Structure formats: C-alpha cells, structure tokens
Amino acid sequence: EAQVTQNPRYLITVTGKKLTVTCSQNMNHEYMSWYRQDPGLGLRQIYYSMNVEVTDKGDVPEGYKVSRKEKRNFPLILESPSPNQTSLYFCASSLDRSRTEAFFGQGTRLTVV
Amino acid sequence: EDKVVQSPLSLVVHEGDTVTLNCSYEVTNFRSLLWYKQEKKAPTFLFMLTSSGIEKKSGRLSSILDKKELFSILNITATQTGDSAVYLCALFKAAGNKLTFGGGTRVLVKP
Numbered sequence: 001e002a003q004v005t006q007n008p009r010y011l012i013t014v015t016g017k018k019l020t021v022t023c024s025q026n027m028n029h030e031y032m033s034w035y036r037q038d039p040g041l042g043l044r045q046i047y048y049s050m051n052v053e054v055t056d057k058g059d060v061p062e063g064y065k066v067s068r069k070e071k072r073n074f075p076l077i078l079e080s081p082s083p084n085q086t087s088l089y090f091c092a093s094s095l096d097r098s099r100t101e102a103f104f105g106q107g108t109r110l111t112v113v
Numbered sequence: 114e115d116k117v118v119q120s121p122l123s124l125v126v127h128e129g130d131t132v133t134l135n136c137s138y139e140v141t142n143f144r145s146l147l148w149y150k151q152e153k154k155a156p157t158f159l160f161m162l163t164s165s166g167i168e169k170k171s172g173r174l175s176s177i178l179d180k181k182e183l184f185s186i187l188n189i190t191a192t193q194t195g196d197s198a199v200y201l202c203a204l205f206k207a208a209g210n211k212l213t214f215g216g217g218t219r220v221l222v223k224p
Binding site: 041045059090106107 | 157201
C-alpha cells in the first residue's frame, strides 16, 4: 500500500531534549516536505527536499533541522525543543516538483513542556 | 507576502444541503490551486486546479478557479455526515516549491 509513515504519532517531551520525528514513503517520490499545523495559522511549511541531499528552508525553519540521506526517508530533528514547537506535524511527499498533489502522513502530535 | 484566506471559518448544515466553500488568495505566479479534506488525521487530496474557468468534478464535489477575481470555490451537493471535515485550500508555487495553505473551513453535517 502506498503511504507516508510518520513516527511517533504522539510525543510528549521536555524542553531542551533532542528528538527526531521520522518520515518514510514507499512511493519512490522525489519531493518531501514537513509542515506544522497550528490553530488559526493553518499548515505552514518547515523544510522541503527535492531529492537526496537537497534540502531547503520553508516558511518556518527556525529550531528545526532535516536530512535526506536516502530517497525514502526525511527525518525532522528538533535539537533543543521549546514549548512554542508544540504542534501537529505532517510529513508529505509527491512524485516530483511538478506533481503538486502531495500525500500526507498521519501526523505527529508533539507537546513540549 | 503570499496570503490564502478561506471562508467561512466553519459552518453547520443538515444532510442533503449544498455547501459552498471559498478560497481567496493574494499569491503571484502560482502553478496550481489544491483542495484537501482533513478529517481527524492527514489531509487527503481532492482537486488540483491550474486553469481558470474549468470545473473539476468528483462525485458530489466540484471546484472551479477564477484567476481574474483571485478565488476558488469548492461545492459539495447532497451533503452526508461523512463530509464532515476541515477543507483546506493551498496554492503551489514553483519558486520555492511550496504549498501555502489557508486556515481551512470546518464543515459539520448533521443527520
């Protein structure tokens, strides 16, 4: 089954403790991205990647890192999480930059206390 | 700054009603406008619109884009309780390869 898989689905952590949210897609998609969704602000892009080893900042990259060492995986790293990073996070992928109908993962609800 | 505004914020209808959702934008040089449906989890893709004035249909859902007046509408006819969701509009720009989302419209369909 074609899908985008995120882990974990729920995470509660403390300020400053490094964490990684994993994202994996099995569709051989080139383009992957991370979004956060907050009430009243909608979905905002954090980082995106057009292919292996090619990543770039989205609208709200501060406090986040990503890597794209292999095509299927695009982890989101929070080196020192803060409470303002409490949010619902989505990973998305699409075939390539011209195919804009992105497929979304199931979401990761992160709470930083 | 690119802006995508959806209206209304939320609405409640009864089964069988028709709903019309609006997406207005202030975005230059975008490649496509997309509609997504978000229930309790991930957004799922509904439509992609690239040309003005051409209606896209899928069952009871339809959508059209007006590039002159800078808006798109999503219509749902003969609504069912399963249509209850947040509907998201987004614009894709090739420059920056990003989707800019509106805040969404929450639709509740009552039996």
